[in-house]
Amino acid sequence: xxxxxxxxxxxxxxxxxxxxxxxxxxxxxxxxxxxxxxxxxxxxxxxxxxxxxxxxxxxxxxxxxxxxxxxxxxxxxxxxxxxxxxxxxxxxxxxxxxxxxxxxxxxxxxxxxxxxxxxxxxxxxxxxxxxxxxxxxxxxxxxxxxxxxxxxxxxxxxxxxxxxxxxxxxxxxxxxxxxxxxxxxxxxxxxxxxxxxxxxxxxxxxxxxxxxxxxxxxxxxxxxxxxxxxxxxxxxxxxxxxxxxxxxxxxxxxxxxxxxxxxxxxxxxxxxxxxxxxxxxxxxxxxxxxxxxxxxxxxxxxxxxxxxxxxxxxxxxxxxxxxxxxxxxxxxxxxxxxxxxxxxxxxxxxxxxxxxxxxxxxxxxxxxxxxxxxxxxxxxxxxxxxxxxxxxxxxxxxxxxxxxxxxxxxxxxxxxxxxxxxxxxxxxxxxxxxxxxxxxxxxxxxxxxxxxxxxxxxxxxxxxxxxxxxxxxxxxxxxxxxxxxxxxxxxxxxxxxxxxxxxxxxxxxxxxxxxxxxxxxxxxxxxxxxxxxxxxxxxxxxxxxxxxxxxxxxxxxxxxxxxxxxxxxxxxx
Amino acid sequence: xxxxxxxxxxxxxxxxxxxxxxxxxxxxxxxxxxxxxxxxxxxxxxxxxxxxxxxxxxxxxxxxxxxxxxxxxxxxxxxxxxxxxxxxxxxxxxxxxxxxxxxxxxxxxxxxxxxxxxxxxxxxxxxxxxxxxxxxxxxxxxxxxxxxxxxxxxxxxxxxxxxxxxxxxxxxxxxxxxxxxxxxxxxxxxxxxxxxxxxxxxxxxxxxxxxxxxxxxxxxxxxxxxxxxxxxxxx
Numbered sequence: 001x002x003x004x005x006x007x008x009x010x011x012x013x014x015x016x017x018x019x020x021x022x023x024x025x026x027x028x029x030x031x032x033x034x035x036x037x038x039x040x041x042x043x044x045x046x047x048x049x050x051x052x053x054x055x056x057x058x059x060x061x062x063x064x065x066x067x068x069x070x071x072x073x074x075x076x077x078x079x080x081x082x083x084x085x086x087x088x089x090x091x092x093x094x095x096x097x098x099x100x101x102x103x104x105x106x107x108x109x110x111x112x113x114x115x116x117x118x119x120x121x122x123x124x125x126x127x128x129x130x131x132x133x134x135x136x137x138x139x140x141x142x143x144x145x146x147x148x149x150x151x152x153x154x155x156x157x158x159x160x161x162x163x164x165x166x167x168x169x170x171x172x173x174x175x176x177x178x179x180x181x182x183x184x185x186x187x188x189x190x191x192x193x194x195x196x197x198x199x200x201x202x203x204x205x206x207x208x209x210x211x212x213x214x215x216x217x218x219x220x221x222x223x224x225x226x227x228x229x230x231x232x233x234x235x236x237x238x239x240x241x242x243x244x245x246x247x248x249x250x251x252x253x254x255x256x257x258x259x260x261x262x263x264x265x266x267x268x269x270x271x272x273x274x275x276x277x278x279x280x281x282x283x284x285x286x287x288x289x290x291x292x293x294x295x296x297x298x299x300x301x302x303x304x305x306x307x308x309x310x311x312x313x314x315x316x317x318x319x320x321x322x323x324x325x326x327x328x329x330x331x332x333x334x335x336x337x338x339x340x341x342x343x344x345x346x347x348x349x350x351x352x353x354x355x356x357x358x359x360x361x362x363x364x365x366x367x368x369x370x371x372x373x374x375x376x377x378x379x380x381x382x383x384x385x386x387x388x389x390x391x392x393x394x395x396x397x398x399x400x401x402x403x404x405x406x407x408x409x410x411x412x413x414x415x416x417x418x419x420x421x422x423x424x425x426x427x428x429x430x431x432x433x434x435x436x437x438x439x440x441x442x443x444x445x446x447x448x449x450x451x452x453x454x455x456x457x458x459x460x461x462x463x464x465x466x467x468x469x470x471x472x473x474x475x476x477x478x479x480x481x482x483x484x485x486x487x488x489x490x491x492x493x494x495x496x497x498x499x500x501x502x503x504x505x506x507x508x509x510x511x512x513x514x515x516x517x518x519x520x521x522x523x524x525x526x527x528x529x530x531x532x533x534x535x536x537x538x539x540x541x542x543x544x545x546x547x548x549x550x551x552x553x554x555x556x557x558x559x560x561x562x563x564x565x566x567x568x569x570x571x572x573x
Numbered sequence: 574x575x576x577x578x579x580x581x582x583x584x585x586x587x588x589x590x591x592x593x594x595x596x597x598x599x600x601x602x603x604x605x606x607x608x609x610x611x612x613x614x615x616x617x618x619x620x621x622x623x624x625x626x627x628x629x630x631x632x633x634x635x636x637x638x639x640x641x642x643x644x645x646x647x648x649x650x651x652x653x654x655x656x657x658x659x660x661x662x663x664x665x666x667x668x669x670x671x672x673x674x675x676x677x678x679x680x681x682x683x684x685x686x687x688x689x690x691x692x693x694x695x696x697x698x699x700x701x702x703x704x705x706x707x708x709x710x711x712x713x714x715x716x717x718x719x720x721x722x723x724x725x726x727x728x729x730x731x732x733x734x735x736x737x738x739x740x741x742x743x744x745x746x747x748x749x750x751x752x753x754x755x756x757x758x759x760x761x762x763x764x765x766x767x768x769x770x771x772x773x774x775x776x777x778x779x780x781x782x783x784x785x786x787x788x789x790x791x792x793x794x795x796x797x798x799x800x801x802x803x804x805x806x807x808x
Contacts, residue, residue: 042619048617050617051617052616052617053616053617055760055761055762056615056616056617057749057752057760058747058752059747059748059749059752060615060616061615061616062626062629062630062668062671062672062675063671063672063675063676064668064672064743064744064747065747066672066675066676068675068676069618069622069625074618074622075616075617077617079619148804151804152800155798157789159787160804160805168804169804170800170804171804171806172789172798172806173787173788173789173790173806174787174788174789175765175788175789176765176766176767176768176780176788176789177767177768177780178768179768179772179773179776179778182768182773182776182778183776186778197787197788204789204794205789205793205794205796205797205798206794206795206796206797206798207797207798208797213794213795215762215763215764216762216763216764216765217759217760217761217762218759337776342769342771342772342775343756343757343758344758344768344769344772345758345759345761345763345765346758346759346768347759347760347763347765348765349765379757379758379759380759381752381757381759381760382743382746382747382751382752382755382757383747384672384743384747385743386742386743386746386747387739387742387743387745387746388739388742388743389739390738390739390742400719401719401720401721402718402719402720402721402734402735402738403718403719404649404650404651404714404718404738405649405650405651405652406651406652406654408650408651408738408742409651409654409657409754412742412746412755413755413756416755
């Protein structure tokens with residue numbers, strides 16, 4: 001046999017080291033289990049001087065932080081992006097889907113927005129409310145104890161508000177709002193839109209001896225070198241290693257398939273070592289997939305065997321189906337009241353200090369579900385692009401556009417910090433006909449068949465985006481500002497709805513349920529078909545709420561890890 | 574230094590930046606505006622990114638004449654003033670040379686734009702742009718620097734000038750000098766405690782009393798968080 005086998009059998013193999021994989025690593029290793037973590041990218045530690053980007057100045061880079069090599073700017077921590085050399089994906093029927101992957105220890109947790117929202121009671125049971133999609137087989141009460149534990153372990157700032165579908169947690173205190181956020185609050189509240197402190201997993205206060213406290217550089221997207229924000233490596237995997245867990249890390253190791261025996265049970269995985277381009281085999285009693293919703297679906301679909309002819313866990317034919325990403329639409333305003341700013345350090349945390357949770361659950365609207373509003377602006381650090389169209393805003397207040405000479409210095413200062421942006425992030429209805437599948441014709445450079453996407457927005461999502469744009473324009477107006485994003489996008493532009501995948505909240509590909517014909521995993525995120533394979537990424541989500549998925553991924557991964565420990569103790573798996 | 578030592582020193586570092594803030598980052602550290610000519614790890618890049626940068630630094634795009642013309646334009650767009658240097662003092666032409674290799678879509682518009690400009694000056698003044706007197710140079714710039722006023726026959730020149738202005742300003746304001754000129758105060762460890770009072774007042778705001786309890790008391794940031802059973806913070 002060509003494949004190199006490891007002689008050792010692990011208790012658990014965890015595929016992927018992002019939020020779900022990191023949490024499983026921590027909980028399972030602390031239960032005394034012997035763990036292999038298999039990550040498709042390199043080792044990453046934001047404290048490592050060679051990998052660190054925090055507190056770097058734009059002039060330390062010849063391209064001044066531009067996004068040539070990394071889509072969110074070269075100081076962003078993500079190794080990867082929408083397109084990864086040698087690892088393509090395809091689309092069918094002329095539809096669009098954008099797929100962001102981070103290939104590194106900690107995955108996308110290294111650069112994400114740290115927006116850490118609990119799903120509310122309604123979010124688990126939306127079908128019962130509006131008849132669309134499906135209810136989860138679990139309720140908020142099942143997850144609440146785990147949300148509580150995640151809050152305390154990882155830390156999240158916020159405020160107790162008592163809003164029913166935005167459950168409060170164990171919050172650290174929030175940072176005070178910035179100036180443009182106060183403008184936003186005043187504008188939004190005039191329209192009856194609630195504004196509350198945001199809920200981000202950034203330490204405004206000490207939670208333990210291992211992690212630093214935020215020093216307000218606004219650079220969480222670069223991953224924090226003192227571990228004051230949540231990244232899976234720095235907050236879960238490193239502490240698990242430090243506390244003596246039996247953890248073997250395999251980096252640059254791309255899992256191709258889960259192996260099964262004649263009884264159909266999983267026995268381990270095959271991975272490609274990206275350094276020597278050879279195949280290796282690892283054995284374990286339990287396999288936990290946490291590769292991200294789409295990558296996990298890909299691994300399952302590529303794991304065909306005598307017993308699992310259509311791929312592992314796919315007797316329902318639903319692996320890859322019900323793929324859904326958040327909806328998104330953005331608008332930008334120019335607020336003359338914010339011109340000629342007095343200078344002070346306004347960096348704050350990496351993200352907004354205030355936001356608006358969805359306020360329309362009881363309203364009659366022409367679309368289902370809702371969205372939350374994220375707000376940005378302020379006196380940010382210049383990077384490539386700063387100063388482009390330097391005095392174009394004169395269009396709104398009168399004055400010369402263009403020109404040259406020292407007057408431009410005045411223009412720069414006059415307009416610096418006067419722009420405020422809003423982004424809506426909402427809930428899409430999960431549908432069986434939005435999916436990823438294996439492309440029959442294409443492999444990546446590791447010889448692994450790639451994913452092919454089919455995804456369309458329905459009228460529900462488009463009308464929701466229209467509501468976002470209308471609302472943001474009204475808020476900008478109420479702030480005394482002018483919309484500078486141009487005409488309202490019409491039906492031909494889906495009313496401003498971004499492409500599916502672009503919000504990077506894709507979930508649903510291995511959804512959970514009580515009926516094995518209509519779901520891939522049970523309520524413990526265990527495959528219906530194979531009792532020793534679990535999925536702890538966003539795949540098992542039945543619906544994604546208008547909340548960023550990470551906090552729920554963490555809570556559910558912890559819950560499933562507890563279940564695995566329990567089942568191993570009882571010798572059920 | 575192994576990882577554990579790194580964590581330890583970081584924690585010490587974070588104590589040092591506690592409330593007094595300073596020290597951790599020296600403004601006069603060893604960073605410099607001179608572009609790295611090799612693969613010096615100025616910041617966190619993957620081996621592939623470092624290799625690419627090294628290759629780009631080894632290539633040359635603009636010829637001497639083009640670079641001289643770019644320098645003249647840069648300093649027309651941003652001359653020095655009483656407090657700060659000009660765009661060329663901030664090494665903006667070096668930045669433009671790099672960025673066109675990094676983003677090749679800038680190459681033809683800039684190279685062709687310089688030819689357009691020289692061609693225009695040859696016709697009108699019998700010499701290349703850089704050899705024109707300052708008065709002549711500014712006459713030409715006046716024709717192409719104001720997008721709303723450009724004559725049809727000068728539109729291509731306007732597009733070129735706009736790109737030059739964009740790149741000059743971005744190059745300048747991302748340089749050490751430009752950031753100082755702008756007055757940006759961040760990118761340094763600090764303890765955010767809200768908008769300064771005078772700024773709040775000037776904009777007609779105050780932190781509402783019923784809101785203040787939601788926010789961090791920065792004197793307690795170093796105390797380990799503890800909650801009661803209902804999630805109320807008690808430390």
